Amino acid sequence: MIRLRRGRSLRHSRLQVVLAVVAIATAVALPVVLISVGGGVAAHELANIQNAGYQIVVSASGMHGITHAHSYTQRLLAMSGVTAASPVLSVTVDAFNHSGSVTPVLAEGVIPDQFTPTLGPAESGLFPSPLPLGDPTDSVHFANGTYTGPAAYDVLVSSPYAAKFGVLTGGKVLLSPVANRSLGISYNVTGVFGVPPTVLGPTGAFAILLPLSDLQAMSGLAGGASTTPDAADTIQIAVTGSVATNPTALNNLRADVQELFPYYGVSSLSQEAEQLQAASGVLTGFYLALSSVGLTVGLLFLALVLLRRVEADRRSIGIRRALGIPARSIAGEIVGDGAVLALTGAVAGVVCGYLIVEALAEWASAAVQEAARLAVFDPVLLSELVAGVVGLSLLAGAVATRAALRAEISEALR
């Protein structure tokens, strides 16, 4: 019966009620979208980090900033606990295929037998094993930094690239660091690799993989008077299971690597994961703070609706008090009305937020679609959001209750 009566009292001023619910729903929908999409992307990136096959990464400021990549790899492999050290050089080159068309591709130079162990479980199935890139150690062509050994001229192409340009295993592709076909080098396509899901969009999907020394030589990053000798962008380090699962041991190894490369950045992925989680937490707090402006407006509107209702029901409230209905019971009804409105608005906001994210995943631009598809609707966080809104509505209800019970009974009955 209480519910019935409450329903009737809310219908009393239907337009105000609808507007209050809409205001609260709008205020709640915004953080739902921001937090779910932002949290989803962060969780996806976190999963990528946690699923990587390497645990420590060496990097340098600036592009291709690591020098002597081959020799450092050997020194890293000599360290206790290291199972693989994979230097990676990433350079954009032009690829000319047999039909004569040219497209920029992301070329990654790697040492084949070091690259495979640093793949995570999600990636390892995407690459042929062992990598069919000629010399597994990339030492023959490298020839102790002289680059005088015979090159294999083997290359793997990504499946999107192969599909787009009809490139088949056994075919040829001409690679050039500049858009000049005459400077191109012909490579044998020895295989195709898959591309993991990414939020970066399709441009990152056109990629090739080739021996590190080949890419260094082709792109002028092999060494010389004016270039970086034996360059790489990062060195990814895989460790033994006992080190990977022991944070102290992993941190000690990271410190040893840092000692070896005092001028490079050395971080463990667990550190990166912690930083990402911290950043994600800060962003969530920022989104909530941003949304608090809208929520404040919504709740002020709710307080006004309740105050107007109290004013309109002044006599009814007076009658209840005259009959001896306890003040807490009257207060409970007013506060309950506010809570019902706030709960309705908050739940509607969550539903709206969900629908907005679904719409973005369906109809937005490609990058936004990817991000929206990664959205995570954390029931705990959403429940806390709804509970927070309902909790604040109690304050609005308390203000209205105070106004309702302030008047003298005989005055209220006039």
Place this chain on the structure above:
Amino acid sequence: MNAAMAPVIDLVNVVRTYGPDTPEEVRALRGINLHIAPGEYLSIAGPSGCGKTTLLNLLGLLDSPTSGEVQWDGSPVGQRSDRARARLRLEGVGFIFQRFYLLPTLTARENVELPMRALRVPRGERTRRASELLEEVGLRGRERAYPHQLSGGEEQRVAVARALANRPGLLLADEPTGELDSANTAAILSLLERVRTDRNSSLVVVTHNPEVARRAHRHIGMRDGAILEDVREA
């Protein structure tokens, strides 16, 4: 649910002033002294604005005197908390207001159930009792009607049923038959009088109607906020 005992009520030098120390100051009651024994049947009469309703509100603890004291069973009620006074009203006072004051969003039966619900009477019992009371006031079959669907007389009868819901020891009626025809007036007064007799309740009726006033056993006449006459029938 037990009936409340009728209280001994004393008003000692009660003054009620509205808007004191303002240009709009109104002295509604000017030093009223009144003793009401349990089970008494009083009528209060007087011209409009003489303070009858104010006196009734003070008797029913809806209002507090500006000065003087209202005592229930020898105890000053002004010293009790709002909560305690509300409890006294709920358990001990049945009000029949001049303008009915039914809640427009509740049906006739829900209006009658309202005081019982506040006393946490079990649903089955309060529904049964509300139906019985509505039948007693001649509203059988109108339980589900809302106030706007009732005539003035029917509304007044619902108000009477609501006043009797918690079996109060003190019944206060402000023009209880103002909207009723003579047959219904007699029926309602008979009901109130029977309740008073059965439970030894006190009944205070404010009225302009000499026929209604004549049925009481004690007659109080008021003018300008003061009691001019207080006549007990032999």
